[in-house]
Amino acid sequence: MITHSMNNIYKPKQLYSVSKHPIPPIIEPTYVSQALHDPKWRRAMSDELTALMRHHTWDLVPPPFHSNPVGCKWVFRVKRKSDGFVDRFKARLVAKGFHQRPRLDYKETFSLVVKPAIICTILTISIMQGWSLRQLDVKNAFLHGKLHEIVYMIQPPCFKDLSNPNHVCRLQKTIYGLKQALREWYSALKKKFMALGFTNSKADNSLFIYKSASVLCFLLVYVDDLVITDNDNTFVSSIVAQLGVAFSLKDMGPLHFFLGMEVIPSTDGLFLSQHKYIHDILCKSNMLGAKEVSTPLSTTAALLLIDGTSSVDNTEFRRVIGGLQYLSLTRLDISFAINKLSQFMHKPTATHWTAARDFYVI
Numbered sequence: 149m150i151t152h153s154m155n156n157i158y159k160p161k162q163l164y165s166v167s168k169h170p171i172p173p174i175i176e177p178t179y180v181s182q183a184l185h186d187p188k189w190r191r192a193m194s195d196e197l198t199a200l201m202r203h204h205t206w207d208l209v210p211p212p213f214h215s216n217p218v219g220c221k222w223v224f225r226v227k228r229k230s231d232g233f234v235d236r237f238k239a240r241l242v243a244k245g246f247h248q249r250p251r252l253d254y255k256e257t258f259s260l261v262v263k264p265a266i267i268c269t270i271l272t273i274s275i276m277q278g279w280s281l282r283q284l285d286v287k288n289a290f291l292h293g294k295l296h297e298i299v300y301m302i303q304p305p306c307f308k309d310l311s312n313p314n315h316v317c318r319l320q321k322t323i324y325g326l327k328q329a330l331r332e333w334y335s336a337l338k339k340k341f342m343a344l345g346f347t348n349s350k351a352d353n354s355l356f357i358y359k360s361a362s363v364l365c366f367l368l369v370y371v372d373d374l375v376i377t378d379n380d381n382t383f384v385s386s387i388v389a390q391l392g393v394a395f396s397l398k399d400m401g402p403l404h405f406f407l408g409m410e411v412i413p414s415t416d417g418l419f420l421s422q423h424k425y426i427h428d429i430l431c432k433s434n435m436l437g438a439k440e441v442s443t444p445l446s447t448t449a450a451l452l453l454i455d456g457t458s459s460v461d462n463t464e465f466r467r468v469i470g471g472l473q474y475l476s477l478t479r480l481d482i483s484f485a486i487n488k489l490s491q492f493m494h495k496p497t498a499t500h501w502t503a504a505r506d507f508y509v510i
Contacts (some may be wrong), residue, residue: 176224180306192239203291206317217300217316219244241304243325253299258331262354262370264477270366274377275417281377281403287396289372293322293332340394375403420478429471445485457498465496
């Protein structure tokens with residue numbers, strides 16, 4: 149007779165995750181049916197559909213012959229404040245732009261990216277002149293752009309019209325995810341700024357300047373975030389009021405969080421911190437528990453195009469380098485290393501990938 153004691157039973161080791169950064173719980177749903185069980189996400193989806201209907205984003209029509217309707221999906225995001233606490237729950241209906249056909253569903257695209265040097269210049273001018281910085285947010289920004297091409301989209305998942313379940317949406321306004329959405333939104337925004345007396349800077353499309361005998365105003369645009377500073381607070385209030393008539397505008401007050409950068413006023417000027425942004429990219433790369441290093445790039449190892457190591461996914465490598473470029477706003481010491489690694493985006497190797505990941509823990 150064979151007997152077994154409890155001490156002979158195999159017990160797997162417990163795994164612990166140690167990190168000096170707080171890890172927020174994952175509360176964003178991954179599919180619609182999961183979100184519908186939560187009243188917070190149902191309210192967010194209802195608000196999004198209400199905004200779409202208010203802007204007359206589409207007309208429900210029978211599917212035309214030989215049509216190629218674009219798909220759509222719900223995207224859920226928890227918007228957090230600069231300190232990491234939850235600000236609001238946001239649900240966005242996004243078109244699957246990869247279903248669009250060039251020259252048929254869209255003609256031209258546009259990418260509005262503000263240059264880091266322009267941001268630093270405007271912040272420096274405001275500090276030197278003692279001007280205030282004000283932040284504005286445009287709600288449902290892309291819905292203000294008028295769609296010129298004929299584009300059909302399927303009805304939103306779980307929100308189909310029960311009387312016409314087989315109908316499709318003929319889009320009248322640009323919606324998030326469309327290839328031409330950003331271009332049409334920027335055109336509508338630029339047209340309004342020009343009507344208010346602003347001129348577009350030749351150095352950066354995202355910078356608008358107003359200049360008169362006594363007023364000098366600078367306005368920065370990054371998609372739906374606006375930053376405005378000038379030497380006359382009365383003029384700023386007037387501009388905000390006029391923009392509020394044309395767009396669904398939210399006045400965020402003094403500048404405090406822009407492009408993943410926290411702006412903290414001090415007696416000596418402005419303290420810029422990207423703590424939350426760094427924490428986010430650490431989470432995406434699963435490197436919260438990695439050890440720190442003191443140098444952003446090895447001073448002995450040489451980076452070569454062909455170094456004998458295996459090739460890696462260039463898509464992931466580009467995502468990493470793109471995310472690191474914004475860190476140069478506050479971490480000028482990594483500028484040289486980022487420039488060096490950017491030379492290998494077309495064909496990165498394991499050596500380049502290791503060097504790029506080291507950035508996350510400096």
